[in-house]
Amino acid sequence: MxxxxxxxxxxxxxxxxxxxxxxxxxxxxxxxxxxxxxxxxxxxxxxxxxxxxxxxxxxxxxxxxxxxxxxxxxxxxxxxxxxxxxxxxxxxxxxxxxxxxxxxxxxxxxxxxxxxxxxxEPASAVPASGDDRPDPVAQQIGPLTIDRRSRQVHLHQIPVGLAPKEFDLLAYLADDPGAVRTRQQILDAVWEPNYFGPTKTLDVHVAALRRKLDNPAWIDNIRGVGFRLMPPADAAADREAEPHVQEVDR
Incomplete structure (x- = not known):
């Protein structure tokens, strides 16, 4: 941000x-x-x-x-x-x-x-008129749509039911698609800075999100760093272009 x-x-x-x-x-x-x-x-x-x-x-x-x-x-x-x-x-x-x-x-x-x-969003990024005006709330990442106001998620226009923390995690990663967020950044952002519980809870929520998005490649696990959200095809292409970035077993 x-x-x-x-x-x-x-x-x-x-x-x-x-x-x-x-x-x-x-x-x-x-x-x-x-x-x-x-x-x-x-x-x-x-x-x-x-x-x-x-x-x-x-x-x-x-x-x-x-x-x-x-x-x-x-x-x-x-x-x-x-x-x-x-x-x-x-x-x-x-x-x-x-x-x-x-x-x-x-x-x-x-x-x-x-x-x-x-x-x-900067005003210059929003067209002044016409049918192509973007939705003022929903964010589109490939086939994934995230509506923060209603806290609804759709994949290929099909609703995806998420628990509150699952939605918060997805929305945080979606703030900057493709950017790697460290585990501590995610815990501070999604579980708030005063969270002192087990970090394993992050892995549990990531695993749940991967299941509900029907493809584990949506959330990339960068070894020793953290996670990033990308459309599966983009993530695969990025890994091919940068072979030094390794992914842990899901």
């Missing part, structure tokens, strides 16, 4: 970017409001209010006039007036400093679930 962090304080931005990257996020950093407004549209904005060139409130207002990208305000200002004003102007959440990376990650996931994937 591509995040835009608009934060002028390097003492805050550096550790925050490092922490978010450990959770699998791609983070672009803008040090001023002007730089943030000029950046390409991300999937979510993390916006500090105390910027050197303009108030973060004005950045939020400008962003909201042109886009529905989810916005989380992060600020040392804890006054109720600032929180209310930010939310009224269209921010999706407000987090007061100081805070931990794990709390921010939890807020990002919560906002993403509420907003749905359509809100994270």
């Amino acid at each position: 591509h995040l835009l962090l608009i934060e002028d304080d390097e003492r805050v931005a550096g550790p925050l970017m490092e922490g978010l990257q450990r959770f699998g996020f791609t983070v672009e950093h803008a040090r001023t409001g002007a730089d943030g407004l000029a950046a390409r549209e991300p999937q979510m904005v993390l916006l500090d209010l105390g910027l050197p060139d303009m108030d973060g409130i004005d950045v939020c207002r400008t962003l909201r006039l042109r886009s529905q990208v989810p916005i989380i305000m992060i600020s040392a200002r804890s006054d109720e007036v600032d929180r209310v004003l930010g939310l009224e102007l269209g921010a999706d959440d407000y987090l007061s400093k100081p805070f931990g990376v794990r709390e921010l990650v939890a807020r990002i996931r919560a906002v993403r679930r509420r907003a749905g994937p359509a809100a994270a």
